[in-house]
Amino acid sequence: MTTLLPPADLAAVVGPVLRPGDPGWREEIAGFNLAYTPTPAVVVGATSTADVATAVRYAGSVGKRVAVQATGHGLMSDLDDTVLITTRRMTAVAVDPAARTARVAAGVRWRAVIDAAAEHGLAPLSGSSSQVGVVGYTTGGGLGPLCRRYGFAADHVTRFTIVTADGAVREVLAESTDPDDVDLFWAVRGGKGSFGIVTELEFGLVPVARFHGGAVFFAGEDAPAVLHAWREWAPTLPEDTTTSVALLRLPPVPELPEPLRGRFVVALRFTHLGEQGPALLAPMRAAATPIMDVVADLPFAAIDAVHMDPTEPMPSWDRGVGLAELPGAAVDAVLAQAGPGVASPLTMVEIRLLGGAVARAPRVPNAVTGRDAAFSVFTVGVTAASSVEAVAGAGAAVVEALRPWARGGLLNFLGQAGPGRVGQLWGPAERARLVAIRERFDPAGLLATNVVIG
Numbered sequence: 001m002t003t004l005l006p007p008a009d010l011a012a013v014v015g016p017v018l019r020p021g022d023p024g025w026r027e028e029i030a031g032f033n034l035a036y037t038p039t040p041a042v043v044v045g046a047t048s049t050a051d052v053a054t055a056v057r058y059a060g061s062v063g064k065r066v067a068v069q070a071t072g073h074g075l076m077s078d079l080d081d082t083v084l085i086t087t088r089r090m091t092a093v094a095v096d097p098a099a100r101t102a103r104v105a106a107g108v109r110w111r112a113v114i115d116a117a118a119e120h121g122l123a124p125l126s127g128s129s130s131q132v133g134v135v136g137y138t139t140g141g142g143l144g145p146l147c148r149r150y151g152f153a154a155d156h157v158t159r160f161t162i163v164t165a166d167g168a169v170r171e172v173l174a175e176s177t178d179p180d181d182v183d184l185f186w187a188v189r190g191g192k193g194s195f196g197i198v199t200e201l202e203f204g205l206v207p208v209a210r211f212h213g214g215a216v217f218f219a220g221e222d223a224p225a226v227l228h229a230w231r232e233w234a235p236t237l238p239e240d241t242t243t244s245v246a247l248l249r250l251p252p253v254p255e256l257p258e259p260l261r262g263r264f265v266v267a268l269r270f271t272h273l274g275e276q277g278p279a280l281l282a283p284m285r286a287a288a289t290p291i292m293d294v295v296a297d298l299p300f301a302a303i304d305a306v307h308m309d310p311t312e313p314m315p316s317w318d319r320g321v322g323l324a325e326l327p328g329a330a331v332d333a334v335l336a337q338a339g340p341g342v343a344s345p346l347t348m349v350e351i352r353l354l355g356g357a358v359a360r361a362p363r364v365p366n367a368v369t370g371r372d373a374a375f376s377v378f379t380v381g382v383t384a385a386s387s388v389e390a391v392a393g394a395g396a397a398v399v400e401a402l403r404p405w406a407r408g409g410l411l412n413f414l415g416q417a418g419p420g421r422v423g424q425l426w427g428p429a430e431r432a433r434l435v436a437i438r439e440r441f442d443p444a445g446l447l448a449t450n451v452v453i454g
C-alpha cells in the first residue's frame, strides 16, 4: 500500500467546483433516479484522473467522505455532506478494432461505446439500457442481452485506472502480479465502488454486428399462460439466446405505442445470435395471442429495442433476488403478488434467464455475484404514482414469496440494502476477502458507496 499523499486544494481542479446555491448546482447533482436528491457539501466536476485524485485527497484532508456519480442510474442515497465527484465530463472512448477492446473514461455511457464499436462490427456487453454508465454497470457485474453467450461485462475487463482512498493513481491490469493489484483487479470487477474511483476502464468487445431479437407483448390477463410457458421453454434455449419476461404496468403516456399505453402487459424479451431465431421463438409466440410483436433482425445499435427501458429520469425503488430454479410454484408465487387482478404498485417484475456463460468463471477470477443462480428476479416501482412504502412493501413481498427458491443475486439488481444483505451475495471466504481488501485500501472509510459490503 502507498502512504497517504499530501492534501490537495480544490483550486487545482480543472473542472467546475460547485457549492450549494452556485449556478449550475442543481444540474450537476441531478441523476436518473429522482427518488433521491443528492445533498453533498461540494461537487467536483472532474475532467481527468488528476481532477479525481485531487478531489479524493481534498476530501481526506477535510475529513469528508467522497462519492462518485456518472449518470445517477444507481443513485440510492442522498450522499449527504460528501465531496461528490461527477464524471460526466470524462467522455473519451477509444476502440481498438485489432485488439477488439474499448478504453473509456469514467463518465461514458454505453450508447457511445455501442456506436463506436459498431463501426468495426463489434459490440460491448452493455445492458438493457444504453443510457446507463459503463463503469457503474461493469463494476457491479453487468448483465445484458448477450449474457448467456458471453457472460458478465466484468468478465471482459482487461485493465483499469483507479484512484484509491489515499489519493494514489494505480494502473491495474489482468496481468498484474503485484499482490495489491491482483486483489484490486479481483474486487473491483464485481464489488463495485468500495475500493476506489475508476477513472478509465478497458474491456473486450465481441464480434456481434447484428442480432435477431426484440420483444413480444401479451395482454396482462395472459400472464399465467405466458409465464408458465416461458419457465419451461427458456431453460431449453441454446447459449446464443438470452431471454427475460416482465410483468409491466405501463403509464398512459404518448411515448408508448398504443397497444401498450396505460396497460398491464407481459413482455417477452429475446436476443438470438444465430440463424434459428424464428424457430426458437415460435412456441412462445403461440403461448397466447401477442398484442405487439417487434422481434426482427436488427443491428446491435438497436439493442435498446429488446427491453425498451425508460429514458427520462424518474423516481423509482427497486429490489431483486436470484433463484436456484423456477418451478411452477415459484411462477404462481409471482403471479399471486403481481399477476392479473392484483393492484400492485410495481411497474415491473422481471425474470431473466441466467446460465450459459453467466455460470462460468472468467479466465481471471473476479468478485461478480449471481453466477450460481439460474434466474434473476427484479422488481421496480415508480414512486411518483405510489408511495415509497407501498412500492418497497410490494417488492419485498415478491422477494419473500420466492424465498423457497432464492439463491444469491446480482449486485446491480439488489436494490437498496444494508451491509448485511449486500454481504450475503458472496460466500463467507469471498466476503471476508472483499472486506479485507476494502479495509486495506480505505481504512478510514472515506469512500461513500451505496453498496457497503458487510
Ligand SMILES: Cc1cc2nc3c(=O)[nH]c(=O)nc-3n(C[C@H](O)[C@H](O)[C@H](O)COP(=O)(O)OP(=O)(O)OC[C@H]3O[C@@H](n4cnc5c(N)ncnc54)[C@H](O)[C@@H]3O)c2cc1C
Residues within 6 Å of the ligand: 031, 032, 068, 069, 070, 071, 072, 073, 074, 075, 087, 106, 126, 127, 128, 129, 131, 132, 133, 134, 135, 136, 137, 138, 139, 140, 141, 142, 143, 144, 192, 193, 194, 196, 197, 198, 199, 309, 310, 412, 413, 449, 450, 451
Ligand atoms: C434503466 C436501468 C436499466 C438497467 N439495466 C441494467 C442491466 O441490464 N444490467 C445490469 O447489470 N444493470 C442494470 N442496471 C443497473 C445499473 O447497472 C447500476 O445501477 C449501475 O450502478 C449504474 O451505474 P451508473 O454509473 O449509470 O450510475 P451512477 O448512479 O452514476 O453510479 C452508481 C454507482 O456506481 C458506482 N460507480 C459509478 N461510477 C464509478 C466510478 N467511476 N468508480 C467507481 N464506482 C463507480 C458507484 O458505486 C455509484 O454509486 C440498470 C439500471 C437502470 C436504472
